[in-house]
């Protein structure tokens with residue numbers, strides 16, 4: 001297949017891309033809005049996923065006409081206890097660990113850019129500290145003013161590398177429409193790994209759409225290929241068996 005772009009730096013979203021945490025938000029918010037006789041649909045989920053917490057809560061309240069019944073701030077308070085219990089159980093999504101370890105082992109610069117604020121990031125990565133330590137740096141939602149779909153978080157993350165790469169040499173992995181829009185607004189390439197329940201019309205804008213990170217081929221982006229399974233290890237410099 002033809003190369004898609006020549007990438008030197010890779011930026012990762014977290015929720016719904018590396019960690020299976022979007023389901024937690026869905027379950028908790030379904031329960032919360034049901035109290036008001038409302039349904040938390042995938043149509044609504046698509047509008048709020050990937051955004052900073054308060055911006056997501058504002059959209060939820062306005063889209064469901066809940067003004068006067070609950071404020072965005074109360075939404076965050078009410079969902080917090082359940083989320084705090086769920087987050088430390090977060091599991092990696094397929095292909096995430098292999099890709100991160102591969103890029104890190106090859107010396108490809110990698111950074112995390114998540115709309116999650118630092119406290120949630122810490123809870124979600126409870127079981128994955130060593131893997132997430134492979135990132136050169138991370139930017140969390142509380143560190144930027146304008147959340148996705150604004151480009152700020154990806155520009156801030158890329159700006160922490162020295163020298164900072166040109167956006168056209170950066171590849172962003174995202175699961176959310178707001179995240180894809182942010183990556184493209186930053187002038188970067190974007191590979192989207194959407195939930196299968198997301199309306200395919202919302203894949204528009206992504207440069208590549210994958211069903212799972214397992215299907216990612218680094219070569220298409222000029223990145224080092226995965227080692228061939230079962231291939232003999234490279235001989236040691238002195239010719240002895242490794």
Ligand SMILES: O=P(O)(O)OC[C@H](O)CO
Pocket residue numbers: 013014015016025048049050051052053113114115116117176179
């Ligand atoms: O997908 P992330 O990592 O930017 O975080 C998103 C929010 O925390 C929830 O949609």
Ligand SMILES: [Mg+2]
Pocket residue numbers: 013014015016017050174175176179
């Ligand atoms: Mg996400």
